[in-house]
Amino acid sequence: MTTATATPASATAASTHPERRVTFAFLITGFSALLLGALLGPLQALNYAGIDLYSQLGFLKSYYQGLTLHGVLNALVFTTYLNAAILLYFPARELGVPMNLPFVWTAYGVMTGGLATCAVAIISNTSSVLYTFYPPLSGHWGFYLGLALVVVASLMVAFETLRMRAVFKRANPERVTPIVTYMAVMTQLMWILASVGIVVEVVVFLLPWSMGLISGVDPALARTLFWWTGHPIVYYWLLPAYISWYAFMPKQAGGELASDSLTRLAFLMFLMFSTPVGFHHQFTDPGISAGWKMVHSLLTMFVGIPSLITAFTVAASLELGGKRAGGRGVFGWIGKLPWNEPAFAAQVLAMIAFIFGGAGGIVNASFNLDPLINDTAWIPGHFHLTVGTAVTLTFFGMSFWLVPHLTGRRLFSKSMAMASSWTWFVGMMFFAVGMHWQGLYAVPRRALVSAAPEGTYAGMIVPQVLTGISGVILLIAVVLYFTVLFGTIFAGQRLTEQQRPAIPFVDAVELRSIGVLRLLDTVWGWFILAAILVAVAYLPTLIEMFTNQVGIRPYRLW
Amino acid sequence: MNDRQHRQIAAWERRWLAFSGVMTLTFVMLIAYNLATEGAHVAQRTTKATPEQILAQEVFREPGVRQLAPGKVQVTTVARAFAFAPADVRVPVGVEVEFYLTAADVIHGYQIERTNVNFELIPGEISTLRYTFRRPGVYRITCNEYCGIGHHEMLGTITVVPASQWHVQGAGRPEEPGAGGASADADATPDGASLDGASLYAANCVACHQANGRGIPGAFPPLAGHAPELIVEQGRDYLPLVMVYGLQGPIEVAGASYAGVMPAWAQLSDAELAAVSNHILSAWDEGAMPADFRPYQPVDFAEARGLGLSSSDVHQRRSE
Numbered sequence: 067m068t069t070a071t072a073t074p075a076s077a078t079a080a081s082t083h084p085e086r087r088v089t090f091a092f093l094i095t096g097f098s099a100l101l102l103g104a105l106l107g108p109l110q111a112l113n114y115a116g117i118d119l120y121s122q123l124g125f126l127k128s129y130y131q132g133l134t135l136h137g138v139l140n141a142l143v144f145t146t147y148l149n150a151a152i153l154l155y156f157p158a159r160e161l162g163v164p165m166n167l168p169f170v171w172t173a174y175g176v177m178t179g180g181l182a183t184c185a186v187a188i189i190s191n192t193s194s195v196l197y198t199f200y201p202p203l204s205g206h207w208g209f210y211l212g213l214a215l216v217v218v219a220s221l222m223v224a225f226e227t228l229r230m231r232a233v234f235k236r237a238n239p240e241r242v243t244p245i246v247t248y249m250a251v252m253t254q255l256m257w258i259l260a261s262v263g264i265v266v267e268v269v270v271f272l273l274p275w276s277m278g279l280i281s282g283v284d285p286a287l288a289r290t291l292f293w294w295t296g297h298p299i300v301y302y303w304l305l306p307a308y309i310s311w312y313a314f315m316p317k318q319a320g321g322e323l324a325s326d327s328l329t330r331l332a333f334l335m336f337l338m339f340s341t342p343v344g345f346h347h348q349f350t351d352p353g354i355s356a357g358w359k360m361v362h363s364l365l366t367m368f369v370g371i372p373s374l375i376t377a378f379t380v381a382a383s384l385e386l387g388g389k390r391a392g393g394r395g396v397f398g399w400i401g402k403l404p405w406n407e408p409a410f411a412a413q414v415l416a417m418i419a420f421i422f423g424g425a426g427g428i429v430n431a432s433f434n435l436d437p438l439i440n441d442t443a444w445i446p447g448h449f450h451l452t453v454g455t456a457v458t459l460t461f462f463g464m465s466f467w468l469v470p471h472l473t474g475r476r477l478f479s480k481s482m483a484m485a486s487s488w489t490w491f492v493g494m495m496f497f498a499v500g501m502h503w504q505g506l507y508a509v510p511r512r513a514l515v516s517a518a519p520e521g522t523y524a525g526m527i528v529p530q531v532l533t534g535i536s537g538v539i540l541l542i543a544v545v546l547y548f549t550v551l552f553g554t555i556f557a558g559q560r561l562t563e564q565q566r567p568a569i570p571f572v573d574a575v576e577l578r579s580i581g582v583l584r585l586l587d588t589v590w591g592w593f594i595l596a597a598i599l600v601a602v603a604y605l606p607t608l609i610e611m612f613t614n615q616v617g618i619r620p621y622r623l624w
Numbered sequence: 625m626n627d628r629q630h631r632q633i634a635a636w637e638r639r640w641l642a643f644s645g646v647m648t649l650t651f652v653m654l655i656a657y658n659l660a661t662e663g664a665h666v667a668q669r670t671t672k673a674t675p676e677q678i679l680a681q682e683v684f685r686e687p688g689v690r691q692l693a694p695g696k697v698q699v700t701t702v703a704r705a706f707a708f709a710p711a712d713v714r715v716p717v718g719v720e721v722e723f724y725l726t727a728a729d730v731i732h733g734y735q736i737e738r739t740n741v742n743f744e745l746i747p748g749e750i751s752t753l754r755y756t757f758r759r760p761g762v763y764r765i766t767c768n769e770y771c772g773i774g775h776h777e778m779l780g781t782i783t784v785v786p787a788s789q790w791h792v793q794g795a796g797r798p799e800e801p802g803a804g805g806a807s808a809d810a811d812a813t814p815d816g817a818s819l820d821g822a823s824l825y826a827a828n829c830v831a832c833h834q835a836n837g838r839g840i841p842g843a844f845p846p847l848a849g850h851a852p853e854l855i856v857e858q859g860r861d862y863l864p865l866v867m868v869y870g871l872q873g874p875i876e877v878a879g880a881s882y883a884g885v886m887p888a889w890a891q892l893s894d895a896e897l898a899a900v901s902n903h904i905l906s907a908w909d910e911g912a913m914p915a916d917f918r919p920y921q922p923v924d925f926a927e928a929r930g931l932g933l934s935s936s937d938v939h940q941r942r943s944e
Binding site: 127128130191196200202203284285286289324325328348349350351352353356359360363364367368370371374375378379382386428432433434437438440441442507508509510511512513514515517518519522614616618619621622623624 | 647659662667675729738741743746751779872
């Protein structure tokens with residue numbers, strides 16, 4: 067049986083699409099957060115080259131305050147805003163279902179109010195607790211309130227994605243959910259399940275504790291709730307990038323999606339296996355039994371499989387495009403890909419980085435390898451490949467067509483866009499090599515190592531130099547990218563409605579196994595199954611922790 | 625995509641899925657094999673209680689190295705912002721070492737370079753792990769969990785020596801420190817030794833109070849200009865209380881308010897506390913002290929230790 071599912075409403079895009087404005091608001095606020103956070107990045111890199119520039123800065127009190135700002139803005143704020151834009155706008159356009167604009171603007175307002183509250187707390191140096199904010203180090207209550215509002219807004223966005231799908235299904239009960247919406251819905255369901263941990267941690271414990279309403283918080287319980295959310299949040303960052311890889315890049319390469327059902331299976335597996343894996347961040351915690359750590363280690367290995375599926379399906383989809391463009395042989399098609407298009411090239415570079423990031427992730431997830439590198443410089447080396455390159459560079463690539471699409475302005479400079487992508491990629495590769503290498507020498511992560519006693523970290527000149535160079539290259543990349551972004555918005559040549567780039571939805575995918583697809587489409591059933599799996603993986607440990615709490619008072623040690 | 629392409633891709637897809645599955649299984653089996661043959665160096669919890677209860681345990685009152693039985697050595701350490709007590713330990717090579725560690729204030733990390741010894745120290749929990757060093761040498765210990773402004777200065781060493789060169793004074797007694805190593809054990813520091821207050825200050829205090837003694841406005845109060853004032857206003861007995869028990873509660877110094885925490889420094893010896901106290905009174909404020917002030921002696925701190933106060937009691941004493 068062959069039916070077409072993807073008939074994007076953009077085909078009839080004569081109307082003005084009022085949802086563009088709110089999408090652009092999310093996008094530009096997120097990128098502005100990235101700009102501030104990324105400008106601090108080179109200081110972090112230079113610290114790991116043994117150079118302390120923080121003591122020269124007037125407006126930041128310490129390296130740790132700067133690092134808190136860097137982590138919160140880049141890892142938590144930038145990603146959440148971009149996700150809101152991607153997970154609302156593309157389903158709305160694919161389904162042709164109008165967004166509930168007042169509700170979405172309210173979500174934007176809540177998120178931005180949270181961001182402002184949190185920013186004040188960090189800038190006043192009352193909350194230099196880093197973006198993992200482990201108690202008993204205690205930030206100002208405004209820090210926790212701000213973060214809670216950002217999470218609440220992200221859940222409002224999730225609700226709206228699900229509502230749009232429900233409207234579509236009511237109107238078309240016989241059709242399976244179109245592919246982009248399916249991926250967005252699975253991402254949001256995963257996030258709803260994943261966010262439970264951080265919501266409980268912040269609302270039940272940290273917020274009242276920092277306000278003085280409760281006297282103590284159990285640090286082990288808080289850490290465990292944090293990592294309930296803390297690992298799947300990386301998939302919440304990654305899956306919107308995957309949506310672009312699956313649904314837009316094949317079209318940009320002149321190909322098509324190689325397998326619709328395998329794409330859905332990959333997202334289904336992310337829903338199932340993203341959350342019950344948090345203990346692999348706590349292998350070195352004393353209060354969790356070795357048996358449960360092993361279970362989470364195994365489940366973490368399973369969550370590698372959907373990424374391996376992605377590698378196959380996306381590569382096959384691009385190969386179809388490359389061969390259509392005349393590429394021959396096993397590798398000949400690669401040269402035929404649109405390498406001169408920054409919107410495409412940036413995302414291929416993102417994928418290459420993710421191969422290394424994924425390999426390092428297998429090391430982190432391995433129960434017996436992790437102790438060598440846990441909480442060392444290896445870890446920031448790792449996640450600057452995954453979220454710092456794979457996700458961020460994909461968002462760069464998307465912005466090169468999405469910003470012109472949303473604003474009606476031509477891309478400011480194609481060559482500068484290309485240069486920014488390559489410098490970001492090369493800079494991050496330097497950073498990753500330098501930091502992974504230092505991690506093997508047991509240099510701790512997130513420490514002002516440049517001010518450690520003389521000779522503490524001697525004999526690692528090469529990785530230190532690599533890390534230092536990366537900071538300089540990445541600063542250049544930041545300047546180039548944001549020149550392109552703001553140049554496009556403020557100085558880009560105006561485009562007519564017809565000249566705006568269309569959303570590169572993959573062409574109507576031929577569905578060859580409709581029965582399987584209907585099974586995959588019972589999303590709430592899968593959600594319940596995922597919730598049961600999380601309960602099995604977490605409840606025995608959490609119940610023990612809840613019933614055996616030792617409350618510790620707040621400390622401020624910075 | 626025509627049907628031939630589709631069949632081709634589907635065939636490769638199946639192979640790739642099989643490859644992915646086999647690879648993942650191989651990894652899992654390698655982990656299981658390694659755990660079964662090498663044994664896991666897994667941090668375990670032995671106790672959950674309040675930090676005060678844990679620190680009152682015999683082994684944590686005098687943390688250090690003990691010989692539990694022939695061929696079995698125990699290292700106990702208390703992590704506090706921003707030092708390990710003791711910071712430097714010696715253990716024999718080829719002998720099973722049981723690490724028995726806790727944190728007194730916030731979460732700290734404990735990682736020994738080039739080994740699998742890497743674990744979280746969580747206040748309210750005792751972390752334990754067994755490890756046998758195979759090669760002699762000096763290994764760096766780092767706190768690898770962010771614990772505050774002095775996190776990067778929280779370092780230590782573990783010196784692994786041939787068993788013939790290692791000895792303990794007796795069962796249950798901490799081992800004597802190596803030459804030049806600062807000891808956490810009050811008895812081990814010879815009385816009357818000329819301790820250098822400036823280097824003690826540099827090792828323990830600069831992270832918060834800064835090298836120039838001016839602190840960090842809004843976070844850590846200054847000592848320069850303030851420490852002599854304390855002697856005048858609070859009397860001679862007050863400073864030893866702050867050193868031994870810490871200080872918790874809002875204070876005001878030079879017009880600025882501070883809501884942070886001064887950790888207790890009871891792990892330093894009486895002689896060390898006296899040396900560093902005399903240093904902070906004289907380093908930046910020459911001549912500011914009352915003419916009749918006698919420099920602190922170890923006995924001043926020994927007396928303070930006998931009082932059994934809490935950091936909040938010290939704060940109350942200050943407000944009175």
